[in-house]
Structures are given as structure tokens and as C-alpha cells.
Amino acid sequence: MKRVITGNQAVAYGVILSRVDVISAYPITPQTTIVEELSELIASGRLKTKFLKVESEHSAMAALIGASTGGVRTFTATSSHGLAYMHEMLHWASGARLPIVLVNVNRALGAPWNIWGDQSDSLSQRDTGWIQLYCENNQEVLDTIVQAYLIAETVRLPVMVVLDAFVLSHTAEAVEIPSIEEVDSILPPFCPDYPIDTQEPRAYSVITTPDYFLEFRYKVQKAMEQVPEVAKKVDDEFKARFGRGYGAIERYGKEGAKVLLMTSGTVTSTSRTVIKKLVEKGLSVAGIKIKRFRPFPSEEICEAIQGAKKIAVIDRNLSAGVGGIFAQELRASLYSREERPPVFGFVSGLGGRDITPELIEEAIQYTMEHPQPEGDIVWLGLKR
Amino acid sequence: MIEIRFHGRGGQGAVVASKVLAVAFFHEGLYVQSFPAFGVERRGAPVMAFLRLDKEPILLRVNIYKPDHIIVLDPTLIRAVDVTSGLKPNGWILINSGHSPETFNDLKDFRIATVDATSIAIRNGLGSRTNPIVNTAILGAFSKASGLVGIDSIALSIREETPGKKNENAKAAREAYEEVKF
Numbered sequence: 131m132k133r134v135i136t137g138n139q140a141v142a143y144g145v146i147l148s149r150v151d152v153i154s155a156y157p158i159t160p161q162t163t164i165v166e167e168l169s170e171l172i173a174s175g176r177l178k179t180k181f182l183k184v185e186s187e188h189s190a191m192a193a194l195i196g197a198s199t200g201g202v203r204t205f206t207a208t209s210s211h212g213l214a215y216m217h218e219m220l221h222w223a224s225g226a227r228l229p230i231v232l233v234n235v236n237r238a239l240g241a242p243w244n245i246w247g248d249q250s251d252s253l254s255q256r257d258t259g260w261i262q263l264y265c266e267n268n269q270e271v272l273d274t275i276v277q278a279y280l281i282a283e284t285v286r287l288p289v290m291v292v293l294d295a296f297v298l299s300h301t302a303e304a305v306e307i308p309s310i311e312e313v314d315s316i317l318p319p320f321c322p323d324y325p326i327d328t329q330e331p332r333a334y335s336v337i338t339t340p341d342y343f344l345e346f347r348y349k350v351q352k353a354m355e356q357v358p359e360v361a362k363k364v365d366d367e368f369k370a371r372f373g374r375g376y377g378a379i380e381r382y383g384k385e386g387a388k389v390l391l392m393t394s395g396t397v398t399s400t401s402r403t404v405i406k407k408l409v410e411k412g413l414s415v416a417g418i419k420i421k422r423f424r425p426f427p428s429e430e431i432c433e434a435i436q437g438a439k440k441i442a443v444i445d446r447n448l449s450a451g452v453g454g455i456f457a458q459e460l461r462a463s464l465y466s467r468e469e470r471p472p473v474f475g476f477v478s479g480l481g482g483r484d485i486t487p488e489l490i491e492e493a494i495q496y497t498m499e500h501p502q503p504e505g506d507i508v509w510l511g512l513k514r
Numbered sequence: 515m516i517e518i519r520f521h522g523r524g525g526q527g528a529v530v531a532s533k534v535l536a537v538a539f540f541h542e543g544l545y546v547q548s549f550p551a552f553g554v555e556r557r558g559a560p561v562m563a564f565l566r567l568d569k570e571p572i573l574l575r576v577n578i579y580k581p582d583h584i585i586v587l588d589p590t591l592i593r594a595v596d597v598t599s600g601l602k603p604n605g606w607i608l609i610n611s612g613h614s615p616e617t618f619n620d621l622k623d624f625r626i627a628t629v630d631a632t633s634i635a636i637r638n639g640l641g642s643r644t645n646p647i648v649n650t651a652i653l654g655a656f657s658k659a660s661g662l663v664g665i666d667s668i669a670l671s672i673r674e675e676t677p678g679k680k681n682e683n684a685k686a687a688r689e690a691y692e693e694v695k696f
Contacts, residue, residue: 134537246552296552297575302533303547304540396575403573484576
């Protein structure tokens with residue numbers, strides 16, 4: 131069934147279709163309507179999911195850590211300050227190897243106050259041991275939630291699904307909504323390894339001395355290293371069932387292009403129109419969409435950029451003192467390669483300012499005209 | 515691609531109007547993208563909502579700066595905000611007003627249509643006399659004036675998308691379809 135729904139409604143559908151057992155969340159703009167939608171369904175009895183009301187995001191994640199340890203499928207959603215407030219619990223969820231799925235609607239962090247789209251919230255959680263998947267449209271949002279449970283429950287790591295504030299969360303477009311039976315056919319019930327069982331009492335996450343802590347983290351890393359293969363298998367099976375697949379990255383535009391543009395989230399969607407127009411004009415340009423940020427798809431990117439002379443990256447985020455975070459990760463991925471095209475790190479659209487086709491074209495133009503960028507950051511659309 | 519901008523006041527239902535119109539176009543086989551002005555809405559303050567439609571999938575994910583058509587839910591906005599900002603020449607401006615289109619001759623670069631959506635809403639018991647809900651009536655008028663979308667698609671969408679008084683809302687749209695002046 132195809133319906134015109136917002137990105138936040140697509141999240142709610144993804145959660146319903148994944149037969150989530152326990153939800154705990156605290157409202158924050160622009161995530162609020164996800165929780166409104168789900169809690170209304172639960173209150174009216176149409177959705178048999180347990181909703182745990184909490185006084186903060188920190189408690190929401192703590193509640194899910196308990197529920198997931200108990201052996202049930204769990205979900206939460208947040209944004210910005212809410213995600214930051216969860217921070218220590220995010221580490222705990224991955225360390226305890228709990229397959230929790232969290233939706234983060236990207237929003238800037240204050241000060242100054244801002245409720246609009248900016249990836250600094252999710253990217254500042256990049257070292258918490260969570261898999262991170264970014265979405266480009268509402269269909270991808272729904273599909274990614276189902277895929278997230280499949281990946282999380284296979285590798286035993288939590289997954290953060292990320293969508294842009296307003297541009298997806300509050301924007302309605304047509305989305306194909308699969309039936310719950312169709313989703314059941316690829317998403318089996320969650321089978322925990324060590325559920326809480328009073329007949330077989332266990333202790334969980336007890337104090338672990340330096341003798342063993344390193345090995346616990348080694349196993350988290352090994353689980354992360356399984357993700358590319360597992361995620362590919364999940365995506366292939368999803369595509370075989372529903373006809374839609376996404377990959378860790380996607381290359382589009384001209385074959386063998388000299389200049390590449392790397393983007394994530396909805397900026398990719400707008401970039402597709404720009405790249406199409408420039409290729410039709412005869413320019414040697416192509417785009418690379420990054421869907422999976424953690425683990426970073428270095429292998430896939432290095433394969434996709436072969437032959438490129440320059441790479442432009444547009445970051446809607448800033449690690450002050452360094453620059454855009456996607457550009458930084460790309461530079462790190464390229465270092466051990468023989469082929470190292472210069473990376474042009476554009477920073478734009480912070481706090482929800484539009485990244486227009488004109489700005490994207492300006493970034494590509496700049497990259498074509500300059501042999502090297504004039505610094506680690508090239509500001510795009512900055513008022514001076 | 516066609517881009518439409520709605521002007522209303524917080525609480526009048528401009529965002530819902532954009533969604534209902536989107537679903538009407540969706541029923542006619544078009545790709546649609548409907549969104550509010552991304553901000554903090556307050557009851558009574560000027561608000562905007564937007565709609566894109568196309569025969570191809572819509573990839574553009576930015577604000578609408580140069581709309582093809584404008585729908586104004588509150589006539590007092592004509593003098594309060596720059597409703598024609600970026601409007602393409604020859605675009606429609608549909609205004610909720612009991613006056614004739616000639617009253618708005620200062621907007622002569624554009625095609626003007628008027629409909630008394632407020633009276634139609636009150637007559638059909640939509641909202642209150644002081645705060646009538648005009649968003650469904652105005653869409654019936656848009657169907658007739660623009661010729662872009664059928665009144666049956668509008669009525670079907672209203673039934674699907676409005677939370678209550680589905681018959682009254684659909685009837686209001688059909689009455690506006692008959693009464694719009696342009």
C-alpha cells in the first residue's frame with residue numbers, strides 16, 4: 131500500500147512492522163511526532179507494544195537497556211540535546227551488546243537555540259560503538275528501520291537510524307508500506323543469547339578488571355567488522371523481497387568521473403539533480419552517497435573513487451578545530467592508499483540553512499577550478 | 515515541476531491544506547512533496563506551507579523560493595506579508611475573500627481568483643464563526659480556478675485526510691468549486 135506520509139510517520143510504520151516489544155522515549159522537536167504517533171496507537175489498544183514513560187532521554191535508554199537485556203525488541207527516538215543526554219547510556223548499550231534501534235532526527239545543539247537540521251548530534255556519538263545509517267528519503271527511512279533490526283540482532287550491536295530534521299521528518303511524500311506479513315517473512319522474532327531467566331540466574335555487565343576489559347572491546351570491534359558483510363546480506367535479501375536496496379554507499383553520475391561529490395542525508399537527493407544537470411552539460415562529475423557512517427565504509431569508498439582526481443565533500447556538521455566530519459573520515463580512509471586525490475571539505479547548511487542546488491554547484495565548480503583546497507575547510511554560503 | 519505556496523495564520527490549517535492537496539494530486543498519479551515552513555508555529559501568526567508536484571520522482575529537498583501558484587487562506591495577509599514574493603509571472607493567486615478578483619487589481623501581474631471560503635465554512639459548520647476552518651473549501655476553489663486537479667480527487671483526499679466532519683468538508687470544497695470567481 132502506498133501512502134503520502136512524513137518521515138516521522140515512516141519511522142512509526144517501520145517500528146510497527148518490526149513488531150517492537152518495548153518503546154521508551156522522551157519528546158523533543160523534531161522527533162516528537164514519532165512518539166506521538168506510536169503512543170496514540172498504543173493508548174488506543176491498536177498496537178500491543180509496551181510504552182515506558184520516562185522523565186528524560188537518559189532514562190529512556192537506561193529502560194531499553196533493561197528491556198533488551200530481558201530479551202525483547204526495543205526502540206527509542208530522539209534528537210539533538212536528547213541524544214547528547216543519552217551519551218553514557220549509548221556506550222553501555224553497545225558494550226552490553228544490546229541490539230537496540232534508535233532513530234535520531236538530526237538537529238543542531240545549542241547554544242544558540244536552534245531546532246533545525248544539522249548532523250553534529252549523531253556524529254558527536256560516533257565513538258559510542260553504535261552502527262549509524264543515514265537516510266535520503268521517507269521510503270529509505272521505513273526500509274532502514276526493518277534492516278536495522280536485522281543487522282543489530284545478527285551482530286549484537288545497537289543501530290542508530292538518522293534522518294534530517296523537517297526536510298524528512300515533517301515532509302510528506304508517497305511511501306510504499308509493506309504488509310506486516312511481508313516484513314515477518316524476512317524479520318524473525320528476536321532470539322537473545324542470554325535472556326534474563328529466573329530458572330537460570332546470571333549476572334550481567336559485572337565489574338570487569340583490566341585482565342579482561344580489553345577483550346570485551348576487541349569483541350565489539352570484531353562485531354563492527356562483521357557489519358559490512360551482514361548489512362550487505364540483509365540489503366540483498368531486502369531487495370530480493372521488496373525491490374529496494376541501498377548499499378553502504380551509492381555511486382551515481384558519470385562513469386570514470388574526474389570529480390566526485392560525497393554527501394549524506396537529504397543533501398544527496400538534491401545533489402542528484404545537480405550532478406544530472408552537469409553531466410548533461412558534458413562535465414566529468416559523479417556523486418557518492420554515504421549511507422553507512424559506522425562502521426565507515428572505507429573499502430567500498432576506495433573502490434568507488436578509483437580514477438577520480440578530486441573529491442568534494444559537503445558536511446552539514448562541524449568538528450570545531452578540524453572541520454567537516456565526513457571529510458575527516460574520508461581523509462583517514464585514503465591515507466593508506468596509493469591513490470590519494472585531494473579532499474575538498476565543504477561545510478554548509480549548519481543549523482538547517484538550505485543547501486540549495488546553487489550552493490552544491492558552487493562546491494563542484496570550486497573543486498574543478500582549484501588544484502587543491504585553500505584550507506581544510508571551505509565554507510559554503512557563509513555570510514561574511 | 516509545479517510548486518505551490520500556502521499562506522495562512524497559525525491554526526487555520528494551511529499545513530493540512532497542503533497535505534490534502536498533495537494526496538489529491540497523488541491520487542491522480544503524480545509525485546508529491548508537502549511540507550510546512552520549518553519553524554515555530556504560533557496560533558494567529560502568519561504561517562506558510564508548501565507543495566511540489568511532478569510527473570517524475572521529486573529529488574529536490576530545499577525550500578520553495580519561486581512558487582508557480584499561491585493560496586491565501588486569510589485575506590488580511592495580503593497587506594501583512596509579501597505573499598507574491600518569488601511568484602512566477604502569470605501564476606494564480608487564490609484568495610479567501612468575499613470580494614471580486616478586481617478588488618485585488620494591484621496584483622495585476624498575476625491571475626487572481628477569489629472565493630468566500632469563510633462563509634462556506636461557517637455555512638457547513640466547520641470551525642466556529644470567529645475561527646472558521648477554511649482549508650478544505652479553498653481547495654475546491656483551487657481545483658476549479660487552476661484546472662490542475664479534479665474536484666473528485668480533492669473530495670476523496672478530504673475524506674482520507676481530515677480527522678472529522680468528512681462529509682461537511684467535502685461539501686464545502688464542492689460549493690467553493692462552484693462559487694469561485696476568476
